[in-house]
Amino acid sequence: MFNTLAEIFSYEFMQNALLAGVLESLVSGIIGTLVVLNRMVGISGGIAHAAYGGVGIASYFGFDPVLGAVLFSLLSSVTMGVAHRKLRERSDTMIGVMWAVGMATGIIFVSLTPGYRANLMSYLFGSILAVSKQDIWWMAGIALATVLFVVLFYRQLLAISFDEEFATVRNLPVTALSVLLLIMTGLTVVVAMRVVGLIMVIALLTIPSAIASMFFKNMRVIMLVAVGLGIVFISAGLVISFLSNLPAAAVIILLAGLVYFLAFVIKRILLKTKT
Amino acid sequence: MTESIQAPTKSILRIEDMWAGYDGEAVLEDIQFEMFTGDYVGIIGPNGGGKTTLIKVILGLLPVMRGSVSVLGQSPVQARDRLGYVPQVSRTDRDFPISVWDVVRMGREKAGFLGVRSLSAQDKQAIERALGQADVLDLAKRSFNELSGGQRQRVLIARALATNPEILVLDEPTANVDGQSTARLYDLLAELNQSLSILLVSHDLMAISTHVKTIACVNRKMVYHNEKVLTQEMMDLGYECPVELLAHGVPHRVLAYHDHDHLSSNTSHKLEDNQDV
Numbered sequence: 001m002f003n004t005l006a007e008i009f010s011y012e013f014m015q016n017a018l019l020a021g022v023l024e025s026l027v028s029g030i031i032g033t034l035v036v037l038n039r040m041v042g043i044s045g046g047i048a049h050a051a052y053g054g055v056g057i058a059s060y061f062g063f064d065p066v067l068g069a070v071l072f073s074l075l076s077s078v079t080m081g082v083a084h085r086k087l088r089e090r091s092d093t094m095i096g097v098m099w100a101v102g103m104a105t106g107i108i109f110v111s112l113t114p115g116y117r118a119n120l121m122s123y124l125f126g127s128i129l130a131v132s133k134q135d136i137w138w139m140a141g142i143a144l145a146t147v148l149f150v151v152l153f154y155r156q157l158l159a160i161s162f163d164e165e166f167a168t169v170r171n172l173p174v175t176a177l178s179v180l181l182l183i184m185t186g187l188t189v190v191v192a193m194r195v196v197g198l199i200m201v202i203a204l205l206t207i208p209s210a211i212a213s214m215f216f217k218n219m220r221v222i223m224l225v226a227v228g229l230g231i232v233f234i235s236a237g238l239v240i241s242f243l244s245n246l247p248a249a250a251v252i253i254l255l256a257g258l259v260y261f262l263a264f265v266i267k268r269i270l271l272k273t274k275t
Numbered sequence: 276m277t278e279s280i281q282a283p284t285k286s287i288l289r290i291e292d293m294w295a296g297y298d299g300e301a302v303l304e305d306i307q308f309e310m311f312t313g314d315y316v317g318i319i320g321p322n323g324g325g326k327t328t329l330i331k332v333i334l335g336l337l338p339v340m341r342g343s344v345s346v347l348g349q350s351p352v353q354a355r356d357r358l359g360y361v362p363q364v365s366r367t368d369r370d371f372p373i374s375v376w377d378v379v380r381m382g383r384e385k386a387g388f389l390g391v392r393s394l395s396a397q398d399k400q401a402i403e404r405a406l407g408q409a410d411v412l413d414l415a416k417r418s419f420n421e422l423s424g425g426q427r428q429r430v431l432i433a434r435a436l437a438t439n440p441e442i443l444v445l446d447e448p449t450a451n452v453d454g455q456s457t458a459r460l461y462d463l464l465a466e467l468n469q470s471l472s473i474l475l476v477s478h479d480l481m482a483i484s485t486h487v488k489t490i491a492c493v494n495r496k497m498v499y500h501n502e503k504v505l506t507q508e509m510m511d512l513g514y515e516c517p518v519e520l521l522a523h524g525v526p527h528r529v530l531a532y533h534d535h536d537h538l539s540s541n542t543s544h545k546l547e548d549n550q551d552v
Contacts, residue, residue: 037371159381162371169334169360170384170438217372217418 008242013129017238017248020131023139024195024204025230027146031188032205033223034150034181036213037161041206043080043182046095048189048201050076050102055123056109065123066138069190076102077186078179085178126197126249128238135194142187149184150223153177158219195234196249204230207256214267233259284311287442287472288333293342295325295332301340302328306497310442315468316499317487318476324494326476330446333474334360347441359440359471363447364427369420375430376415379405382437401437409433409463425456429463436467443467445475461486 008014035044051073058068076098084091110120122130131139150157159167160174168174192201212225237252244251288310296302303325310316320326331337332344335351346354359382382405383398406412409429414422419430428448435443448464449457464473465486477483484490491499 037368155380155384158373158377159384162373162378162381163362163367165334165336165362165366166360166381166434167384168336169355169358170381171356172384213370213372217420218374218377219372222372 004243005239008239013131014238014242016131016133016136017128018235019136020128020139020195021234021238022231023136023143024191025208025227025234026143027139027188027191028204029208029225029227029230030146030150030223031181031184033209033212033219033226034157034161035185036206036209037219038181040084040181040185041202042092042095043077043084044185044189044205045202046080046099046102047073047077047186048193048198049099051186051189051193052106052123052198053102053104053109054106055120056106056113059120060109060113064134065120066135066190066194069123069193070138070187072102073186073189074183077182077189081179081182122197123193124197124199125247126193126195126200128195128234128248128252131194139191139194142191145187146184149180153180154220157181161219196252200249200253203253203256204233207260208233211260211263214263229256229259284313286310287312287314287347288474289343289345290332291343293332293344294340295328295337296340297328297337299340302495303332303493303497304495306342306493308491308497308499309501310472310474312472313468315464315473315486315488316475316491317483317489318474318491318493319480319483320478320493322478326478326493327446329493329497330444330476333444334358356438357441359435359438359443361428361431361435361443361445361448363450364424364431365451366446367419367427367431371420373419374415375406375411375417375419375422376402378419378430379415379434379437382434401439405433405436408436408467423453423456424451425453425460428452428456428460432460432463432467440471442472442474445473447477448475449477449479 009018035041051069054068054070054072055065056068057072058065080091080095080098083094087094113120119127156167156172156177159170159172160177164174188205189198189201192204196204208226208229209222211229212222216222216225233256234252237255238248240246240255241248241251286309288308290306290308293306294301294304295306306329318326318329328337332339333346333351335346335353335355344351347357348354379402380394380398383394383401403412406415409432411426411429411433414426414430419427422430428451432443432445432448443464445464448460452460464475467473468488473487475483475487489499489501491497
């Protein structure tokens with residue numbers, strides 16, 4: 001068993017994948033918890049899909065698709081965030097439109113891009129096994145920013161997530177932090193995009209913190225447990241995918257989903273025995 | 276700030292010719308209102324009549340369209356951190372993972388930008404005192420989401436008290452709270468009123484009329500005479516007044532014989548009496 005694992009992770013691409021997985025778990029566990037608590041899951045889905053527009057445009061003009069995705073997701077996250085704040089319930093439709101328009105833009109530009117295009121599909125379905133050193137540097141930077149963000153603003157983020165009006169009356173920097181959270185969400189989406197692809201980003205963002213919040217009642221603990229669960233899902237998914245020759249992203253998500261349902265059932269049983 | 280000649284009270288909230296609303300559409304028209312230290316004002320009115328809008332204006336969350344609002348001699352935005360805001364329990368997330376202590380601690384967060392500040396001895400004292408005042412000290416370690424409606428409401432009052440407010444502003448404090456807890460809540464508010472001015476909003480006239488010192492009525496417009504009288508004017512404003520009260524005739528003095536300094540036990544009896552009518 002140990003020998004097999006040692007062999008699997010002796011490959012450089014597997015080491016990179018594992019490192020990417022850890023960085024991704026760090027970012028998704030922390031930001032995902034805030035996204036779930038602030039009911040921004042729809043917005044983050046929109047950001048993820050709109051980011052494909054950036055991937056398409058970047059590859060058409062010949063620069064790094066990750067940079068394109070970063071710029072596009074920042075733009076769309078702030079736009080959707082502002083729409084959400086201004087329109088509230090009615091922002092649903094607008095987020096849906098941006099979601100689709102971003103995708104369509106990406107598809108058009110990808111199809112216009114001459115030459116080898118298979119690589120561009122990897123942004124949709126993930127390519128953790130093909131993460132480059134450059135990707136890892138992006139991820140490490142974003143992970144560092146995420147940790148700083150939550151360490152520096154933990155109390156304010158907690159107050160704003162729980163009760164925005166009260167936080168405003170207390171003169172906490174509600175608008176600034178909401179915009180920062182949107183920006184961090186946009187960056188998180190880009191990191192998760194390399195690992196599981198745009199289409200499955202929401203799963204990595206929500207499942208670990210959803211499981212953690214079934215069993216823990218403290219935001220800090222939920223974040224830490226979500227990070228841990230993310231690392232478990234991604235590394236176990238990598239091993240299973242290596243051994244079974246199945247696509248890593250899909251294996252990771254299925255594993256996470258399976259644990260989610262198990263946790264749900266366990267939680268139910270626990271509640272029943274309690275009463 | 277204007278000093279009153281007769282009493283040692285001063286004006287703490289003054290609203291003049293105020294219009295407010297959303298998207299250019301007025302919800303409140305031509306509001307005149309003044310509150311003094313030690314007041315305990317209950318604002319009643321039908322749902323959708325503009326009560327919450329009025330609270331948002333006072334808290335500096337919504338700019339006025341016309342007129343002026345002065346809170347503690349300042350603009351609402353400048354003065355808002357001197358107000359203790361208690362939102363409706365139903366507006367908070369039922370499943371939010373947070374302890375009672377952490378909810379009340381929010382009352383001590385400062386406007387400064389960084390969140391790494393550790394809790395000072397003074398903060399800790401203020402939180403404990405607030406928890407004690409609202410009678411939820413024994414719940415401090417509990418999770419907010421496993422409490423009853425009445426307990427959660429008292430935790431939110433504790434959070435407001437932790438800010439050392441000069442005025443307590445409550446939005447529908449008894450919505451989602453059972454009868455017994457409601458009586459307990461009003462006892463608490465009467466006690467707090469000995470050192471704090473209170474403004475509370477409710478659609479439930481019966482519940483608040485026995486507890487507050489003065490009643491205002493809001494339904495687009497506002498009627499307020501700085502006394503505990505329900506006038507024809509208030510009725511005309513479109514308030515669907517409980518039949519029991521109308522039966523006594525209008526204008527109706529709502530328990531005006533009551534001694535404000537000895538509220539509580541007496542009060543809950545009166546509430547029951549009224550309901551029996």
